[in-house]
Structures are given as C-alpha cells and as structure tokens.
Amino acid sequence: MSAAPRIGADAVAAKGWLGAHRWLLARRVCQLGILALFLLGPLAGLWIVKGNLAYSLTLGTLHLADPFVVLQSLLARHVPERAVVIGALTVLAFYLAVGGRAYCAWVCPLNIVTDAAHWGRERLGITGQGARLSPRLRYWVLGVVLVLAAVSGTLAWEMVNPVSMLHRGLIFGMGAGWFVVAAVFFFDLMVTRRGWCGHVCPAGAFYGLVNRWSPLKVNAAGRAACNDCAECFAVCPEPQVIKPALKGAKLGIGPVILDAACTNCGRCIDVCSRDVFAFGSRFAGDEVATRERAPPAGAGACQQSTTETGS
Amino acid sequence: MVSERKPVSDARRRFLADTARTGCGAALLGLAVGFHARQARSTPATALRPPGALAEPGFLGACIRCGMCVRDCPYGTLRLARPEDELATGTPFFVARDVPCEMCEDIPCVKACPTGALDHALTDIDAARMGLAVLVDQENCLNFLGMRCDVCYRVCPAIDEAITLERQHNLRTGAHTMFLPVVHAEHCTGCGKCEKSCVLEQSAIKVLPLALARGAPGEHYQLGWIEKEKAGRSLVEEQGLIDLPDRVPETPGATPAVPPALQGDQL
Numbered sequence: 001m002s003a004a005p006r007i008g009a010d011a012v013a014a015k016g017w018l019g020a021h022r023w024l025l026a027r028r029v030c031q032l033g034i035l036a037l038f039l040l041g042p043l044a045g046l047w048i049v050k051g052n053l054a055y056s057l058t059l060g061t062l063h064l065a066d067p068f069v070v071l072q073s074l075l076a077r078h079v080p081e082r083a084v085v086i087g088a089l090t091v092l093a094f095y096l097a098v099g100g101r102a103y104c105a106w107v108c109p110l111n112i113v114t115d116a117a118h119w120g121r122e123r124l125g126i127t128g129q130g131a132r133l134s135p136r137l138r139y140w141v142l143g144v145v146l147v148l149a150a151v152s153g154t155l156a157w158e159m160v161n162p163v164s165m166l167h168r169g170l171i172f173g174m175g176a177g178w179f180v181v182a183a184v185f186f187f188d189l190m191v192t193r194r195g196w197c198g199h200v201c202p203a204g205a206f207y208g209l210v211n212r213w214s215p216l217k218v219n220a221a222g223r224a225a226c227n228d229c230a231e232c233f234a235v236c237p238e239p240q241v242i243k244p245a246l247k248g249a250k251l252g253i254g255p256v257i258l259d260a261a262c263t264n265c266g267r268c269i270d271v272c273s274r275d276v277f278a279f280g281s282r283f284a285g286d287e288v289a290t291r292e293r294a295p296p297a298g299a300g301a302c303q304q305s306t307t308e309t310g311s
Numbered sequence: 312m313v314s315e316r317k318p319v320s321d322a323r324r325r326f327l328a329d330t331a332r333t334g335c336g337a338a339l340l341g342l343a344v345g346f347h348a349r350q351a352r353s354t355p356a357t358a359l360r361p362p363g364a365l366a367e368p369g370f371l372g373a374c375i376r377c378g379m380c381v382r383d384c385p386y387g388t389l390r391l392a393r394p395e396d397e398l399a400t401g402t403p404f405f406v407a408r409d410v411p412c413e414m415c416e417d418i419p420c421v422k423a424c425p426t427g428a429l430d431h432a433l434t435d436i437d438a439a440r441m442g443l444a445v446l447v448d449q450e451n452c453l454n455f456l457g458m459r460c461d462v463c464y465r466v467c468p469a470i471d472e473a474i475t476l477e478r479q480h481n482l483r484t485g486a487h488t489m490f491l492p493v494v495h496a497e498h499c500t501g502c503g504k505c506e507k508s509c510v511l512e513q514s515a516i517k518v519l520p521l522a523l524a525r526g527a528p529g530e531h532y533q534l535g536w537i538e539k540e541k542a543g544r545s546l547v548e549e550q551g552l553i554d555l556p557d558r559v560p561e562t563p564g565a566t567p568a569v570p571p572a573l574q575g576d577q578l
Contacts, residue, residue, distance in 0.1 A: 041382070055377035055425045065425065069375045073426065076372030083425035084375065133336075134329060140337030148345050154371035156348035159400045164376065168391065168401055172378050175393025177400075200340075 007122075007234050010273035023266030030106045038171050053107070053167045054158075055084055063087035068206040069164070072149040072157060092210065098264070099217065100210030104197060105237075105265035109167045113181055114197050117188035118237075130192040135240060135261060138205035145202045162196075163203050194237050198261075211260040214282070218264060219256040220246045221287045222276040232268035232277065242268065246276070255286050348399075355397040356523055358404040359442045359501060361389055362412065363421040363433035367522075373428035376401030383423035386413045407503025407518045412441060414468050414502050437469065442501030443524035444474070444494045444516055452515040457481045457489050463505035463516050464492050472498035474505065492516065496525065 011020035018025075038056070040046040050057045055065040065087030073080060095103055104111060148156040158164060162180045169177035188195045197204055220226070223246050232246070233239045241259035248254070269277040354360070354367060361380050364370050380403050381389040388410045389403045398404060403420075405412060414436045421429040433439060444463075446452060453460035454476070467474045476490040494516075503518045518524075539545050 047382075050382045051377045051379050054375040055379065057379065057425075063425065065375070065377075073372060073375055078369065078373035078426070078428075080373070081425055081427040081431060087425065134333045137333045137337060140334055141340060144337045144341035145344075148341055148348070149372070152345060152348055152372075153368055154348055154399070155375065156344050158376055159348050160344055165394065165400065168376060168378065169393070172381065172391045173393060176395040177393060180394065 007231050008271050010229060010231070011271050014273040020270050023270050027106055027265060028112075031109065031112060034107055035109060035167075035170065038167075042171060052164070052171050054164060055087055057083075062090075064091050066164075066203075067092045067210075068203050069155065069158065071206075072146065072155050075146055075149040076153045076155060077150075095207060095210050096214055097216065099214040099262070100207035100212075101204060101261065101263040102216075103207045104201075104204050105263035108163055108203075109170065110163045110181070110184065110201075111197065113166070113185050114188045114194070117185045118194060120189050121193065124189075126190070126193075128193070130190070130195070133192050133195065133199040135199055135238070137199050138201055138208075141200055142202040142205040157202065161203070163201065197263075198237055208260040211262070216264065217256045217258065217280065217282040217284070218262060218266065218268065218277055219254075219280045219284045220276050221255045221278055221280065221284055222274065223247075223249060223255050223286065225274040226276050227274055229273070231271045235267040235271045237263060237265065237267075249286075254284075256280070256282050256284050258282065354404070354520055356519055357406055357408075358392075358396070358398050359407060359412075359503065359518060359520065361403050361405070361420045361429055362414075362418055362436060362439035362441055362500070363424075363429040363431075364441070365428055365430060370428055371399050371402070373426050374402050375426055375428075377425065378403070379423040379425060380420035380429060383419040385415065385419065386410060388412050389420060405503070407442075407501075407506040408514055409507075411503030411507040412439075412500075414439070414500060437498075437500060439500045439502075440521060442503070442518040442520050443496050444499050444501065444503075444505050444518050445524050446492055446494065446516045447519075448513075448515040451511055451513075452492070453510070454490055454492055457483060457487060459490060460510060461490065461492075462508050462510055466504045466508045468502060468504060469498045469500070473500070 008020055014020075037049045038052060040048055041050060048059060053066055054069050055063070057063060063083050063086045065084045067088040070080060070084055070088040073084075145157040160180070162184050165177045166174075166181050169175065169181075174181075184196045188197075192199060220242070226246060232242055236242055238259070238261040241257050241262045244253050244259070245255050245257045264279070266279065269275075269279070360367075360370065361384075365373055376391065378391050378401075381391055388405045390405065392398045392400055392402050392404055394400050396404075416436060418433065418436050418439075421431060421433055424431070446463075449455045461476065464470060464474045464476055472495065474492050474494055477493045479489045479491055481487040481489045501518045501521075505516045506514045506518050509516050535547070
C-alpha cells in the first residue's frame with residue numbers, strides 16, 4: 001500500500017464519482033448486458049440470443065460469429081456454411097468500425113476476471129511489472145495458434161482457450177473450466193501485471209490487427225493541460241500506447257492513440273482530472289487551435305515511434 | 312569500424328535475445344496445446360456425436376463449439392463437453408444410456424449447425440450413423456438366457472430392420488425357442504434407444520462409435536458369391552477347377568510331409 005492518495009482521487013474530486021467512472025460503468029453494463037442476453041435463454045427461457053460468442057443467432061435472423069475462430073477453422077481446411085461466414089464478416093466489419101480491441105474491453109467476459117485480478121494486485125500492493133513478458137508475445141502466440149490449426153486440422157486452441165471456455169461455460173456449464181479461469185486470474189494477480197490480456201491472449205492479438213484500420217480512437221487532444229500525474233498510465237491495461245500521443249507534441253506526433261493494442265476502454269478518459277483524453281476520430285487533432293500534423297501520412301510514422309518508445 | 316559497431320551490437324543482441332525468448336515461450340505454449348489437442352482427438356466409447364457429424368478429425372476442425380445443436384435439440388439429448396470430459400472441450404455429444412437421440416424427422420440439430428460440422432447433406436434421419444448398437448454381453452442378455460425381454464427390439468425405431476429376433480433352439484430347456492436380438496449395421500442409426508431401455512442394471516446392448524464397433528476386411532477381400540452375383544456367372548468354374556497337387560513324399564525315406572508329432576494321431 002502506498003502512502004499516496006488512491007489513483008483516481010483527483011478525478012473524483014474534479015468530476016464527481018460518476019463522472020470519473022463513466023466509461024468503466026458503461027463498459028461493465030455492456031459486458032454484463034451481453035452476457036445477460038446470452039443467459040436469458042437458458043435461465044429464463046427467453047430466447048433472444050442463442051449460442052455463444054463463437055457463433056450466435058439473435059432473434060432468429062442476425063448471424064454473428066467470431067472471425068478468429070472461423071479463421072482457425074478455415075486453416076484447419078474446413079469450408080464453413082454460409083451462416084458462419086456471414087456472421088464472421090459482420091463481426092469483422094463491426095470491429096473495423098469501432099476498434100478491434102473494443103472486443104477485449106467491452107465484450108470479452110474474461111476482461112472482468114483480469115480487471116479483478118489487476119484490482120487485487122493494487123489492493124495487495126504488488127507493484128511493478130512482475131515476470132517480464134513482451135507485449136509482442138501475443139502475436140507469436142497468435143502465429144502459433146494459427147499454425148497449430150493448419151498442422152493439426154483441428155481447432156487446437158479452442159480446447160484450452162480460456163476466453164471461449166468462460167463464455168461457453170457460463171451459458172452451457174463450466175465444469176473444470178473454473179480451473180482455467182482461476183489460472184488466468186492468479187497469473188494476472190501474482191505473476192505479471194496485465195499478464196493475460198496485455199501479453200498472451202491471441203484473440204486480443206487478432207483483434208489488435210483489426211484495430212489498425214479502425215476510425216474510432218482515443219485521443220489526448222487536451223494534452224496541453226496534462227499535469228503529469230501519470231494516473232492514466234497506472235490504469236491503462238496497455239500503458240505503452242499512451243506515451244507517444246500524450247507526450248509526443250514536441251516530436252510532432254499527433255494526439256491520437258494509434259497503437260493497435262489500445263482497447264478503447266476509456267479508463268484514461270475517466271481517470272484524468274484535466275480531461276486530457278476523449279474518444280474521437282483517428283484524424284483528430286489537438287484541442288488548441290494550432291493543429292498538428294496527424295493525418296494518414298503521419299499515422300505510419302506514429303506507429304513506428306510507438307513501438308520504439310514502447311519497448 | 313569494429314569499435315563503432317559495439318553499442319549497436321549490444322542493443323541488437325538484447326533485441327535478438329528478447330525475441331528469441333518470446334518466440335520460444337510461444338513455441339512452448341504451442342507444443343503444450345498441440346500435445347493436448349492430439350490426445351483429445353479420439354472420442355471415448357460412451358460419447359456419441361450428433362447426427363450428421365463429420366468423421367472425427369474433420370469434425371474437430373469444423374465445429375466451432377457454439378452449442379446451437381444443443382439449443383435446438385428438443386429432447387435435451389446433446390451436451391457440450393466440459394474440460395473434464397474425455398472429448399474435445401466444447402464439442403457436442405450425447406450419452407445414449409442417459410438421453411438417446413429421438414431421431415427427429417426434420418433433424419433440427421443439423422439445421423442449427425452454422426458451420427456444417429453436422430453435415431447439411433443429411434436430410435433423412437434414417438441415413439444417420441451416430442454409432443452402431445452392439446449386443447456386447449450375451450451372457451447377461453435376458454433373451455439369450457431364454458426369456459422374452461425383447462425391449463431393445465421393441466423400442467428400436469427401425470424395428471425388424473436394425474434389430475431382428477433370430478430364433479434358436481434352447482438347449483438348456485430342450486423344449487423352448489430363444490429369440491436372439493441381432494443388430495444389422497445396414498439399418499442401425501446409432502440412436503441409442505436400445506441401450507437406454509435395456510432393463511439390466513448395466514445395458515447388455517451398447518451403441519459404440521463406428522470406428523470401435525465395426526471390423527473391416529482388407530481391400531483385397533472378395534466374397535465369391537457376391538462377385539458371382541455381380542458378374543451374373545461364376546468366375547471360377549469356366550476356368551476349370553483349381554486342383555492343387557497333393558503333397559506326398561516323392562521317394563520313400565524322404566522327409567515326411569506330416570510332422571512326426573502328429574503322425575501318431577493322424578495316420
């Protein structure tokens with residue numbers, strides 16, 4: 001436990017508790033709401049949504065499928081039926097629009113578990129990164145998962161994937177799936193800060209790739225007002241993504257967080273007492289009249305410098 | 312030149328070491344998952360796949376574990392495997408002794424499958440082959456003991472086709488007939504109604520996965536009477552009967568054709 005006031009205290013003082021937890025609450029409502037929709041069928045007999053995150057049918061018409069699972073199935077050399085293809089393309093288009101890793105922050109049920117682990121980590125006063133893992137490990141894992149599917153001809157990852165195991169388990173029965181979920185919880189609690197979502201999860205890596213082109217981004221348009229409290233870094237599940245946008249003004253880097261790892265969770269917006277951050281388009285500029293160069297040509301350069309400063 | 316490159320080389324070395332560490336970590340994880348996946352490839356003898364399921368390795372690549380078949384099964388037959396079950400986590404199966412397949416004519420589970428892991432080409436439930444009933448324990452089957460249980464025969468949706476009762480003289484009583492249930496693979500869909508309704512505490516008739524239940528002759532095996540039927544005539548007779556030469560010692564005193572050990576009884 002640190003002697004310093006709790007993270008977010010300034011924001012609560014400035015914006016009130018609700019104002020300082022707006023996006024967090026919205027996110028929880030979204031996560032639990034989606035889960036509730038899936039559970040209404042089996043628990044209350046109200047069949048609005050059938051299936052699980054791998055594939056679901058809403059009101060008998062809307063097909064939604066997880067493009068990551070469908071990609072594995074394709075690599076396992078199965079040509080799927082139309083329903084799942086339409087579903088996967090729909091979901092892919094949606095996340096291209098709202099930011100791929102919005103899946104991680106707003107939909108994935110495991111996010112609640114890893115957020116809880118992170119909360120516990122702070123409560124226990126565990127500081128620092130813990131076991132050093134590269135945030136790029138997940139891209140390697142993604143590669144390995146796809147190769148495994150191709151080599152084995154089966155959805156090998158789906159036999160151990162804690163994300164689908166948790167969501168499917170809550171709807172169809174967990175069984176020993178709790179052990180896997182508990183393993184992820186303790187990994188994040190004791191071993192590595194933001195270990196699973198921030199370093200290992202190949203689904204996150206996949207949606208991160210989708211993230212590269214999405215127009216909806218968090219920006220630090222009010223960065224001129226930043227008072228260096230560093231609380232955004234403390235709450236961010238992917239802290240390496242903030243620095244270029246927040247501190248890059250002198251280097252000519254735009255205020256938009258373009259790093260593909262950003263989950264659009266909005267915690268930085270909540271926790272900032274100076275309202276530095278906001279959701280906006282990927283082409284957003286600074287709030288101040290003097291617009292910095294951010295548009296497409298600069299976007300690539302930003303990515304570049306992000307990875308350099310991030311490592 | 313060499314001294315100039317020194318600092319760069321340090322950073323590069325660290326980068327390479329980090330990359331190698333990360334790559335090896337991912338590869339290790341992949342090996343573990345691959346090993347686990349390999350083990351989970353075979354299905355246990357008690358678990359049956361829904362109608363229309365692709366053959367096992369293909370099914371595991373096609374099924375995305377969404378559970379739509381489970382949802383649309385009106386009888387609660389199907390379940391998704393949990394991690395502790397012996398087959399691939401999240402895949403659908405049923406245990407005949409618990410809830411057998413009721414063989415719906417419109418096959419809702421197959422229609423619900425969004426991927427085709429349950430083959431949409433299956434439109435006639437009688438053509439489904441979920442497994443094959445095998446009377447595994449003749450010693451405890453009541454009909455084999457000479458009684459008229461007949462339950463498996465009576466509940467079979469393909470009565471008199473998939474299961475028939477073959478008559479045989481009861482040697483024990485010497486005065487009665489035994490009605491022996493015989494399964495015919497040609498008609499058995501593997502629905503499991505027989506296994507479910509067997510009156511014994513442990514079912515004497517069990518539906519096994521096809522791979523387990525069936526034998527297979529070598530491809531070169533030809534059954535003479537079937538070949539004859541196909542050709543419409545005997546394939547052997549017109550070539551003349553094959554007469555193998557009799558093996559007898561050509562000269563007295565040579566090695567005998569019959570081993571000495573057998574000579575006493577046989578000759």
